Amino acid sequence: MEKLLMLVHRIPYPPNKGDKIRSYHMLRHLAQHYSVVLGTFVDDPDDWRYAPVVREMCADAYFGALHPWPARLRCLGALCGDEPLSLAWYRDARMDQWVRAAMARERINRIVVFSSAMAQYARPYAGTRQVIDFCDVDSDKWRQYASARPWPASWLYAREARRLLAYEREVARRADSALFVSRPEAHLFRSLAPESADKTAYFNIGVDSAYFSPARAYPDPYPQGAEAIVFCGAMDYWPNVDAARWFALEVMPQVKRARPAAVFYVVGARPSAEVRRLEKPGAVCVTGTVADVRPYVAHARLSVAPLRIARGVQTKVLEAMAMAKTVVLSPQALGGIEATPGKELLLANGAGEFAAQVLRTLARPDPRIGRAARLGVRRRYAWSTSLDRVVEQIEGGRRAHAH
Structure with a gap:
């Protein structure tokens, strides 16, 4: 199978934990079509136990420890410049070195980026086909935070919204395909980044309906009568x-x-x-x-x-x-x-x-x-149907739910 580099901001496992669901199922699906080389961070010490399971799905994998205090210091430094704090939070010299070594060692011409902050590691490889899954328009989330919080948090969040949107637009311009989690998210991004409208698409998140099934027997965790x-x-x-x-x-x-x-x-x-x-x-x-x-x-x-x-x-x-x-x-x-x-x-x-x-x-x-x-x-919301469309994007096929 051909090699594919996948860059994910948090270890994509287990399947029933919040924002890891989408990246976990994407990795599992892509591993059926490609020999996946994975670079990811681990920001929760408890998640190290999942690294061996994730590694088994990959041809090669790097798990970088992401510690909050150094990340906060990087963000403080970023306040003096123009870049978004989200980018500084995930900047790591060891991850960059590993990506460079993997790209030099392997014959990789396809890169899948999960979350905009990881796109910084794919930037040097303009000759590869690159698909980014933004999931959400994160800059708009920070805009909402700014409107809901008092000063000085409102100032900080408004700054992040502006800087991150500029970065999201730059990343989308460089990518071959920019994916989002739903039709409204894709529509919003097209309105914010009209120059990339023709490459903006979405694919639905999936749900494992066999795992989340009412037919299974579960112990009752509640007191009687509650x-x-x-x-x-x-x-x-x-x-x-x-x-x-x-x-x-x-x-x-x-x-x-x-x-x-x-x-x-x-x-x-x-x-x-x-x-x-x-x-x-x-x-x-x-x-x-x-x-x-x-x-x-x-x-x-x-x-x-x-x-x-x-x-x-x-x-x-x-x-x-x-x-x-x-x-x-x-x-x-x-x-x-x-x-x-x-x-x-x-x-x-x-x-x-x-x-x-x-x-x-x-x-x-x-x-x-x-x-x-x-x-x-x-x-x-079947995972297999949604993720087949991601493979189409990677291979340069028709756009996933483009309209």
Whole structure:
């Protein structure tokens, strides 16, 4: 098989952890078509245990340790210049040396870049065919942060939004194909980078509907009698922190008055101090890291995604839908998801609407919503169909869902 260099900002494993889902399935799919040479960072010490499994999928692999304090120092230095802080965070001399050695040693003429910050390592190789999966328009995420946070954070985030957009446009101009996670993300980037509109496309994220299946038997993690409302996600990620805090403080008091047995479960790794402070016996429970999120989703009365800031497609929503669970979500969390509100999920805008939808579901659950949700996910979000389109991009074929 022909060699392909894949550059990923975080180790692409395991398949059920947040932003690693897309890169993991991409690696596994590409390894069926190419001899993959992988360069990736490990930013969580716990993830080193996955390195041997990932290495088995590759012809060669380099795992670089990414330590937060040196990365923060690099970002401080970048403030004096014009580059985005995201680029400085992932700058690493050892990664650069490894890429240069691999390109000199191997006959590689195809490069797949996962996330814009890794494109700096592919820049010297203009003669290769390069496909970048931006996933989301990250610069717009920073713009949203800037509008939601006080000064001086607002200034810093606005700076990052401007600098990162300029860098994203430069990367897209150099690439042969620029991919995003959904039609709305691709449409947004075309409006921001019209010079690269003809090479901007998207492919849907996938869901392993056999893994996230309601037919499996899961142990019940909840106390007897609790009407569990679950929200899953990495709880050191600010949009998730903001969502958990808003729901716990603005929505749950309304729900508790009508349904005393209702309990809000915040399920996810690395909960911040803000999230930990939300804990209230009998009302809000913060689990921290769990071995498997599926039991928490399977035995919950419903799942919520109350995000007020969001970019791309919310995988946690699709996974809950795949498990035939009723999901109540905000318009922001719905962005990019192909589903019909009222039939496959429930939409709520504001604390009053959220409380009303949650209370209706607790009082009169409608199993038809969960069944329709799972059917829709299985029909629209199959990994094999989506990732075949990535191979087409790598080989210079027709654009993936270009319009």
